[in-house]
Amino acid sequence: MAHYYGRDTIDDLLSGARSPPRKHQSPTERYMRSPLSELINDARRAQRRKSCDDILREAREAELQSESARLREEISRLEAERAAAKRAYAESKPPPPPPSPRQLYDTLGVSRDASDTDIKKAYRKQCLRHHPDKGGDAEAFQKVKDAHDVLSDPQKRAVYDAKGDRGLKKIEEVLQTKEYDVVKPQPKVVVCSATLADIACGGAAALKFRRRVGCACCGGTGARLDRAEPCLACDGSGVLVMPTDGFRLERLPCGACDGCGVRAPECRECCGAGFRVEAGSCSIEIPKGAEDGARITVEDEGDIGVCGTRGDLVAIIRVEDDDQFYRRGADLILKTPLKVSLRDALGGTVDVAAPTLDASVRIRTSPGTVVAPGRFYASEGLGLPAHEGYLRGRLVVSFDVEFPARLSEAQAVSVAKALDGDPGAATDGGSAAPEAAPPDGADAYVYPYELDKPPETPRERVPPEFVPDGCSQM
Secondary structure (H helix, E strand, O other): OOOOOOHHHHHHHHHHHHOOOOOOOOHHHHHHHHHHHHHHHHHHHHHHHHHHHHHHHHHHHHHHHHHHHHHHHHHHHHHHHHHHHHHHHHHHOOOOOOOOOOHHHHHHOOOOOOOHHHHHHHHHHHHHHHOHHHOOOHHHHHHHHHHHHHHOOHHHHHHHHHHHHHHHHHHHHHHOOOOOOOOOOOOEEEEEEEOHHHHHHOEEEEEEEEEEEEOOOOOOOOEOHHHOEEOOOOOOOOEEEEEOOOOOEEEEEOOOOOOOOEEOOEOOOOOOOOEEEEEEEEEEEEOOOOOOOOEEEEOOOOOEOHHHOEOOEEEEEEEOOOOOEEEEOOEEEEOOOEEEEHHHHEOOOOEEEEOOOOOOEEEEOOOOOEOOOOOEEEEEEEEEEEOOOOEEEEEEEEEEEEOOOOOOHHHHHHHHHHHHHOOOOOOOOOOOOOOOOOOOOOOEEOEEEOOOOOOOOHHHOOOHHHOOOOOOOO
16 A cells, blocks of 8 residues: 655654654554655665675676686787797708808909999900810809809899898799799780871881880899798798699699799889880881781780780781772772863773872773763772782772863754764763773773672771762662
8 A cells, every 4th residue: 555645744754763663652653654664675675786786797897807817818828829939930940051142253253342344354254264165164164154144133133142042042933933824915906007008019117105114123023032031821832722622622823922932022113013114116017908907916026924924016007098099998999080071071082190009190991982970980900909919909980071061053963963873872881891901102991890899898988979970889
């Protein structure tokens, strides 16, 4: 049963609770003291529960501190074991042999601070002395040659001065290939522009481009080999043996050292790239009659690659547009029609000068040939070289007939009589085969030619502005 009391009643109860109970209490006093005792007991129990929570929190904190201390002790123990293992491994390795940086210098008879010129002079002198053809010792001559190979190379000489023969041996182990096929770099592609005259004559063309070359400071390795250390991941072998599927083991190049077996600081000259970019040039031979887009490969003129391998250079021929001609395979199509008179076009002999890539030539039609506007005419052997230069294509031209402004009555009657004699003469424009030899005073015959073969590519198609009026292009 719940009891509710006012402030005054509670104060009286508290004051009475603090005072010791009287010996003789009335029933009312006993009834009033009973709820107050319960309240006091509840407050004391709440205080005891709060103290228990504090005790549990302190216990958890103490447990965490104990676990942290245990982990610190474990880490210290592991670090001590690691340091002891390193010391034991270092003590078990045999001491390195002392370097002998004086041996090669003594072989050539020079000092350690000798210049490149002094080394060359000493090498020539020792070669004359120990050459087998001069009666010298072959073994001594080989030692002189080996000493010159090392001391004449700035990179090898620096390694030899720092670590002696042991350093040179390590360089040879690093630079030699390790069971892998040397992959040639991707070819470098450049564009070679050529005119139709260049295609007709062929010949050499100079190319200028930029390519990668090996760094002279690090020998293309991208690292300072004089400060190289064995790779810890592969133990200096450059190869990792990894299990694949089941019981198979596969040898893979070490990813930590890229298969070199050593770790070294990067070269300062090339920033670890192993190469630098410089201007290059070479000459290629353009074949006669080369097609647009033809590829010419020049071996070992491209970018430098892994292990010093050099890629190829691929030159793509781009034929520039010509002002006078348009190319169709080995045929040359003259863009501008040749002007002829109406008299020559109507059965006379057309004799005009036509330009070619080499020089101007005179072309002539057969007597009685009617030249029709809007048609093409071809002359054999005046085009581009074909079939490796043994044959030449055609020169295709068109004519622009100059019509008179007006005819007199007599001229009109004469023309009508001439055309009435043979009604098909004015429309006879069938193709005729060229004669065996051109007439006197002319370089070649022309005969009617049909551009009925569709071009193979859109680039070979004759533009509409170059087709005379009345001529449809297939």
